[in-house]
Amino acid sequence: MEVRNIFGHRFFKNFFKYRYLLLELVKRDIKIKYRRSVLGIFWSFLEPLLFMIVLTIIFSTFFKHNISNYPVYLLTGRLVFEFYSKATSGALRSIKNNANTIKKLYVPKYIFPVSLTLSAMVTFLLSLIVLLLVMLATGAHFTLYILLFFVPAVLLLIFNVGIGLIVGTINVFFRDIEHLYGVFLTMVMYSSAIFFPPEVIPSHYQWILTFNPVYAFISLNRDVFYYGHFFNTSTLLFATFSAIASLVVGMVLFYKYQDKFILYI
């Protein structure tokens, strides 16, 4: 395959043609979520804020000595986890939920999981504003490293798209995943050191943290917002590796089975 021909490939042509659809779907996900609620889009600010207040009240006394600024510590982890869980559990159901469309029109199918991930990304970016406000309010230390916030965000986006494609594909064939995934998410939440310091986990279970990609993204996020220093190199390596690996596996799996989706939905 010649390099100059690669943009003439079906994938790119299609992507270009359907970019409006992607935008429209992202808009729909956000619109529908907040339709009929009085505060509308403000919930994406309020929800993490309220959650933070509740958890701070409960947990801050426990970890008073380990964590200096508990609200910021909590939010940096919780926002990343929310992005991951919203994006992937949305993508999990996306193929099934759009069965009506897929059955009737030709549309590139990857667009549904990808649009859900993108809309989760929008919520994530909006809630970063909350994080900044909380940092201001609690008198946290601002550094220039905050400008690097896009690195974990983009890596996490790639990771989520990959995982979304994987679970979306599997869910078409084995619906059990839908029920199992909630349990899995809870497991990930408790093994990601979101509301407790990582040292709490006993040393012989520390490997759970080192091999948990979500924790890698959380600690990258904490590096820039909470600790205010450059990323830990090995964490950055591991996060990049897992993002690319999940994307590659997801794309291969999705492309291999997408023609069979219609027989199962």
Next chain:
Amino acid sequence: MKHYRDLSLVLLLAIVSIIWMMTPSLESYPFNIIPYAFLILFLTGYPLLAVIKPLVYEMEMLKRSVLTVNLSFIMTILALLVSNYTTFKSLHLPLYLLLAYISIIITIVAFIRRSMVPDEDEKVAPSDSHKQILPEDVDEKDLAIRVENVGMAFNLSQEKVDNLKEYVIKLIKRELFFQEFWALKDISFYVKKGEKLGIIGLNGAGKSTLLKLVSGVMKPTEGTIEVNGGIVPLIELGGGFDPDYTGRENIYLRGTLLGYSKEFMEKKFDEIVEFSELEDFIDVPVKNYSSGMVSRLGFSISTIVHPQILILDEVLSVGDAAFQNKSLKRMKSFLNEDVTVILVSHNVKQIKDLCDRAIWLDKGKIVMQGDAIEVCDSFTESLHLED
């Protein structure tokens, strides 16, 4: 070609592993495991695939697995020689060798198993009798749609396999792909540009499946479908709307689903609303629409552009009498133009009126194709015979 792909992958991973092992800063606990992961993956993954896959697929896989096993073996020995990776040498060498031997044994088993399975996979060349031979006077450039030897199989047995154990057993017994139901078989036809083709047949003849194949919603199990030009399918107009979305939002959504740009839809928006006669309800969620209103909206959006190829499935009966007249008028305007049309209908008279040629489908096979009036006549005749 596939060999090169595997080889380069293995080489790349081996090089990465070697560099990894030689980097002192990565020798700490979590990271020193990754090269092992690669090695284990190659040493067990490929041969295991080779055991399972040849039963279903081909010999090629096995050759590849043997190749990659050997190569990763050599590469690891090399890695051991060049690296000063002490823990690896002392602790994991026996484990590694054990793995290597297991994988070699698995490969041998796979070879033996494969040799016991008879070669059935060789594709039978499609016989020429089914092939639609284009008439002499038709140029290939004039074709809008060309369908050759298309078959579509649905797997009826799939429902029964509900756990992994059963799946594996059936896979080994080669029963998994047995209960096939061919909704379409050996379908070949062509449609010239600007031609109107009608498809008739009883319920369950495979008409809708054929339309879905042509519009690209499904992929055929065998055969090829070539389409030149943009397709607008008008199949089940009511479906595919988001119930929580208002009519206005749904118009934009459907437009982008059909691949139009937002600016284009903004230009056409008023025309769509006007044609659908839904001015008063355009900001009401679609879930509150009546089914007639939904179909009207669907028809108006789908026909806003003059398509090159139009696919119609029983849609000429939308809404009340007034709207039916209006939609028929619009359809007729397409029919007079240079639009290629595929029309599915139970109404034989409609097909006689609108189409040049027709295909009669029965139980997934073409019974007859040719001039619309001839085909329709023999179709009605056959119906009367059965009475």
